[in-house]
Amino acid sequence: MFDAEAIELAFDQRLRLELLKTKFGAAMNRSSPLDHASIEGGAILSLHLDGIAVPGGAAPLPKREPMIGADLALALLINRTAAAYSARPPAYITYRERTSVTVPSLGRSQEIDRSVALRNADNFAIMHDLPQGATRTGEAFPIIPYFDPFSSFTFSYYANLKAISITLKRGAPTVFPIPTPDPSVDVVVPYISFLAPTYAPDSTPDAPHLLIAPTPLDTGMYPSEVQVDPATGLPSHIVLSDSRSDMRIGLTYRSIDGYWVIVRGVFSATEHALGFSFNVRAVTRYDKFTFPTTAPAPALLGSPRPQATP
DSSP: OOOOOOEEEEEOOOOOEEEEEEOTTSOOEEOOOSSOOOOOSOOOOOOOOOSOOOGGGOOOOOOOOOOOOHHHHHHHHHHHHHHHHHHSOOSEEEEEEEEEEEEGGGTEEEEEEEEEEEETTTTEEEEEETTTOOEEEEEOSSOOSSOOTTSOEEEEEEEOSSOEEEEEEOOOOOOOOOOOOOTTOSEEEEEESSEEEEEOTTOOSSSOEEEEEEOTTOOSEEEEEEEEOTTTSSEEEEEEEETTSSOEEEEEEEEETTEEEEEEEEEEEEEEETTEEEEEEEEEEEEEEEOOSSOSSGGGSSSSOOOOOO
């Protein structure tokens, strides 16, 4: 077995909303940056025009249903997600997970099926290999389903030809300070200095689909794609990408019994070991959720908790 090097990653949530303000007939001024990031070379403003003729006699631009700017849409979505995540966190979660780990170039694969009962506050889980395998304790494998990927978090992952493990430290939810209307200005253009979101062609006001690129100010993990469920206003699918590698984590969410949880996760990354390069892909499906208000197992009652076992 060839072992790959463990990788430490973090989503550095320095994202803050900045503002460009202008009063018609006057020069454009930028307000004090809320994330203390400097902006050089000016700013590019993208406007949604409605049936306005273009120079050169070309046909008018097609009418589009009005949509707010992508930066503001992303900031509002992050705030809604933080509110939903924090409003009623579950005390305990039980579920079934089925994980398939594959290394296509080497023809290797492994199936991991488990029933899981966990304490949400500290992500301590009891995991039973199905159908009649060993019982393990420790952090929920491969990732806890109650997780806000817009928050400040850190994680490390270890992938080799046989398995994959992810260690996650959830951080506090992020909330952007949305500015109040200012009667002294005519136009307010919010933007995020660390991310450059745009609308995908299939976006609608009720179901935004955002494609996000990092700016030169971001050198770590970032949400590269976000789709919103029109029924809940929360993300239905999020892709986290690493600007330093080809690692990607895709997370599909559903609202179950009022809780916003992951129902499918896809991890993909290229590993390098002993002169070999190979792509590791892990797909996890979560189902059979329950959200008990009391501990479903004595070991989850509290400290001192049992020592983690592999």
